[in-house]
Amino acid sequence: MSDINKVLIVGGGIGGLCAAIALRRQGVAVDLVEIKTEWTVYGVGIIQQSNVVREMAKLGVLDRYLDAAYAFEDVGIYDVQGNPLARIPGQRLAGPEYPANVGISRLALHQVLSDTAVELGTQVRLGLSVAAYVDDSHGLEVTFTDNTQQRYDLMIGADGVYSKIRGMLFADTYTPRFTGQAVWRYNFARHPSIDHLATFTGAAGNAGLVPLADNLMYLFSTSHEPDNPWYATEQLAVTMRERLANMGGLVGELREQIIDDSQVVYKPMEVVFVDEPWFKGRVLLIGDAAHATTPHLGQGAGMAIEDALVLGEELFGDGSLPERLQRFMTRRFERCKYISENSILAGEREMARDPAFDRIGLTKAMLKLTAEPI
Ligand SMILES: Cc1cc2nc3c(=O)[nH]c(=O)nc-3n(C[C@H](O)[C@H](O)[C@H](O)COP(=O)(O)OP(=O)(O)OC[C@H]3O[C@@H](n4cnc5c(N)ncnc54)[C@H](O)[C@@H]3O)c2cc1C
Numbered sequence: 284m285s286d287i288n289k290v291l292i293v294g295g296g297i298g299g300l301c302a303a304i305a306l307r308r309q310g311v312a313v314d315l316v317e318i319k320t321e322w323t324v325y326g327v328g329i330i331q332q333s334n335v336v337r338e339m340a341k342l343g344v345l346d347r348y349l350d351a352a353y354a355f356e357d358v359g360i361y362d363v364q365g366n367p368l369a370r371i372p373g374q375r376l377a378g379p380e381y382p383a384n385v386g387i388s389r390l391a392l393h394q395v396l397s398d399t400a401v402e403l404g405t406q407v408r409l410g411l412s413v414a415a416y417v418d419d420s421h422g423l424e425v426t427f428t429d430n431t432q433q434r435y436d437l438m439i440g441a442d443g444v445y446s447k448i449r450g451m452l453f454a455d456t457y458t459p460r461f462t463g464q465a466v467w468r469y470n471f472a473r474h475p476s477i478d479h480l481a482t483f484t485g486a487a488g489n490a491g492l493v494p495l496a497d498n499l500m501y502l503f504s505t506s507h508e509p510d511n512p513w514y515a516t517e518q519l520a521v522t523m524r525e526r527l528a529n530m531g532g533l534v535g536e537l538r539e540q541i542i543d544d545s546q547v548v549y550k551p552m553e554v555v556f557v558d559e560p561w562f563k564g565r566v567l568l569i570g571d572a573a574h575a576t577t578p579h580l581g582q583g584a585g586m587a588i589e590d591a592l593v594l595g596e597e598l599f600g601d602g603s604l605p606e607r608l609q610r611f612m613t614r615r616f617e618r619c620k621y622i623s624e625n626s627i628l629a630g631e632r633e634m635a636r637d638p639a640f641d642r643i644g645l646t647k648a649m650l651k652l653t654a655e656p657i
Contacts, residue, residue, distance in 0.1 A: 285309075285311075285598075285599050286436065286604065287311060287436045287437055287598055287599065287604075288311060288312060288436055289311065289312040289313075289314075289434070289435050289436050290306055290311050290312070290313050290314070290435060290436060290437045290438070290439060291313075291314050291315075291316070291413075291423075291425055291433070291435045291437070291438045291439070292306075292313060292314070292315040292316075292405075292438075292439045292441055293315075293316055293412065293413055293438065293439065293440050293441060293442045293447070293448050294315075294316075294317065294318075294440070294441035294442035294443060294446075294570075294572070295315055295316075295317035295319075295322060295397070295407065295409075296324075296441060296442075296443055296570065296571075296587075297392065297393075297396065297570065297584045297587050297588060298441040298569050298570025298571070298572075298584075298587030298588065298590060298591055299315060299317075299439070299441030299442075299569075299570070300315075300393075300396035300397055300399075300400050301342060301396060301587065301588045301591035301592065302439055302441060302569060302590075302591040302594060302595070303315050303400040303403070303405040304342050304343070304344065304396065304399050304400050304403060304405075304591070305342060305591050305592055305594060305595025306594075306595055306598070307400065307403035307404055307405055308342075308343065308403065308595065309595055309598070309599055312404075312406075313400075313404070313405045313406065314405075314406045314408070314433065314435075315405050315406065315407045315408070316407075316408050316409075316411040316412060316413065316427065317407065317408070317409050317410075317411070318410070318411070318412045318442070319410070320409055320410035321409070322393075322397065322407075322409055323390070323393070324389045324392075324393045325389060325548055326388065326389065326390055326470070326548075327388070327389060327468040327469075327470060327501045327503075327548050328386055328387060328388045328389060328470075328493055328495040328499075328500075328501045329386070329387055329388075329389055329392060329584055330384070330385075330386055330480060330493055330581040331352070331384065331385045331386070331387060331392075331584065331585065332383075332384050332581060332582065332585060332650070332653065333373060333374045333375070333376040333377075333383045333384055333650070333653070333654060334376060334582075334585055334589070334653040335385070335584070335585045335588055336376060336377045336381060336382065336383070336384065336385055337376040337377045338585075338588050338589055338592050339377070339588070340377040340378070340381070341592055342588075342591075342592060343399075344395060344396070344399050345377060345381065347395050347398075347399065348385070348387070348392075348395050349381070349382070349385070351387060351388075351391040351392070351394065351395050352385040352386065352387035352391065352392075352495075352496075353385065353386045353387070353473075353494040353495050353496050353497070353499075354382030354384070354385055355373070355382065355383070355384050355385070355386065355478060355479045355480065355494060356372065356373035356382065356383045356384065356479060357370050357371060357372055357373050357383075357479045357480075358370070358371040358373070358384070358479065358480045358482065358646070359371075359479050359480070359481045359482070360482050360484060360642075360643055360646075361481060361482065361483045361484070361532070362483065362484070362485050363483050363484070363485040363490075363529060363530050363531060363532075363534075364530075364531035364532050365483065365531055365532020365533055365534065365535075366532075368484075368643070369643050371643075371646060371647060371650065374650065374654050376654055384480065386480065386493040386494045386495045386500070387495060388495045388496065388499065391495075391496075411427055411429060412427070412428045412442075412447060413425055413426070413427060413428070413438070413447065413448065413451075414426045414427060414428045414430075416438065416451070416566070418563075418564040418565050418566065420564070422434050422435065422436055422565070423435045423436070423437070423438055423564075423565050423566070425438060435565075436565065437565050437566075437567065437598070437604075438565060438566045438567070439569055439594070440452070440566065440567065440568045440569070440572045441568075441569050441570050441572060441587070442572050443570070443571045443572060443575070444459050444553055444554075444555060444571045444572070444575035445459060446568065446571070446572035446573075448566065448568060448572060449555075449557065449568055449572050449573070451566070452562075452563050452566055452568065453557065457555050457556070457557050457558075458555065459553040459554065459555045459575065460553065460554055460555065461511045461551055461552070461553055462552045462553070462554055462577055462627060462630050462631075463507060463508070463509060463552075463630070463634055464505050464506065464507055464508065464551075464552045464577065464630050464633070464634060465505070465506055465508045465511075465549060465550060465551045465552060466503055466504070466505055466548075466549070466550045466552065466578060467503065467504045467505075467506065467522075467523045467526055467527075467547060467548070467549055468502065468503045468504075468547070468548040468549075468550075469501065469502050469523065469541050469546055469547055469548070470495075470499060470500070470501045470502075470546060471499075471500055471501070471502060471537055471540065472498055472499065472500075473494050473495070473496070473497065473498055473499055473500040474492070474500065474533060474537075476533065477492045477493075477494050477500050477533075478494060479494070480492075480493055480494075481533075483530060483532070483534055484642055486636045486638060488504065488506075488526070488527065488529050488530050489504065489505045489633055490502060490503065490504040490505075490527065490530055490534050491503050491504075492533070492534070492537075502534065502537055503578075504523070504526055504527055504530075504534075505552075505579070505630070505633060506526040507633075507634045508551065511551055514549060516544050516545065517544055518544075519544045519547035519549055520541050520542055520543060520544045520547055523541050523547050523549075524538050524539070524541050527541075552577045552578070552630065553575065554575055554576050554577060554623070554627055555571075555574070555575050556573075556574050556575075556576070556619075556620065556623050556624075557573045557574065560608070560609065560612050561573040561612065561615075562608045562611075562612070565604065567594070567608060567611075569587060569590035569591060569594065570586070570587030570590055570591075571583065571587065573590075573619070574586060574619040574620070574623050576622060576623040576626040576627060577626045577627055577629070577630045578626070579625075579626045579627075579629035579630050579633075580622055580626045580629065580645075580646070580649050582622045582626070582649065582653065583622075583626075585622075585653065586615075586618070586619050586622055589615070589618070589657055590615055590619075592657070593611055593614050593615055593657055594611055597611040597614070598611070614657055615657075618652070618653075618657065621649075621652060622649070622653075625645060625648075625649065628645075629642060629645060
């Protein structure tokens with residue numbers, strides 16, 4: 284019988300929910316606390332590549348997930364005028380009957396994962412976090428922010444880039460850093476030509492179009508924002524149009540339709556990487572809490588999902604708890620570090636407007652690495 288019978292997950296985002304699903308499938312009692320009082324996410328989308336489709340199959344949610352998503356095969360790379368540069372064929376890692384890649388709205392992904400976690404018996408409490416804990420080596424005595432207490436065998440900090448649990452483990456050794464860039468996003472009705480992920484790249488700008496559903500796609504664009512400015516809502520649409528000023532083709536046409544300030548999602552890029560084991564005693568970090576990076580390789584959530592899956596596999600193997608958590612680290616550390624460092628590198632080369640930077644080569648290398656078994 285396992286010594287891990289009751290687990291607390293802190294944070295109900297993509298990583299926390301996937302961990303809840305993986306652990307409930309092993310029969311462990313799972314409590315999940317989420318600080319938001321309303322359990323919602325913002326309404327743009329996310330790219331999920333072939334490794335994620337494979338992991339969704341292993342988590343047992345693939346059919347439901349695909350029903351909520353837009354499946355596609357290839358990634359098209361274009362110049363900023365929309366002229367094709369390269370086509371990277373998809374890899375069907377979940378099996379020949381399943382698609383290579385997926386675009387999904389964040390709301391739809393949250394619904395699939397939260398419905399599955401709750402149906403499997405995860406006990407969710409909203410508007411709550413951890414105030415303190417004592418690790419007495421036989422277990423954790425956790426005090427919540429409502430002053431209640433519970434005992435657990437393991438606590439998983441899945442509380443994102445500004446993780447409170449990371450602060451409890453490592454004080455301020457690891458704090459988020461602004462990279463100098465931000466992302467602009469806006470939803471549109473899907474254009475018939477966007478039946479694949481289309482990225483538009485060059486010294487004059489970077490953007491992408493991601494299909495999310497038959498009638499929905501989103502546009503993203505990265506920009507250099509040197510002093511991390513704050514934009515009032517009424518500045519957002521006009522500033523996003525300015526950032527896309529050099530783009531032609533379909534992106535240029537869509538630019539003129541960016542008129543609703545309230546629909547622009549602006550996000551500065553912030554990164555953090557815990558460069559030592561992500562656990563101490565009975566407390567472990569996963570997802571952005573341990574390794575938040577920039578979206579240039581479209582793998583941040585992918586790494587959080589892989590963390591959850593590998594944890595579900597390693598936590599119930601042989602050996603002591605530190606040995607099992609160390610095996611988790613061995614399978615996760617270098618892979619996440621590669622994604623983290625190379626995503627940041629791609630952003631740095633964009634800011635430097637480096638014409639020699641081989642973005643297509645990096646994308647192919649990333650796809651080769653993430654296709655390998657974890
Ligand atoms: C602009 C942008 C675009 C991106 N695009 C992609 C993409 O296309 N593909 C991809 O794979 N990844 C992408 N990512 C990365 C991806 O969004 C993250 O890697 C992913 O959301 C990480 O999941 P997580 O569960 O670790 O953290 P989060 O999604 O941040 O979830 C953390 C959860 O914890 C909760 N929380 C926070 N603090 C506390 C607390 N103290 N107590 C309790 N709960 C708490 C939060 O409310 C939240 O619900 C993108 C990121 C950005 C910024």
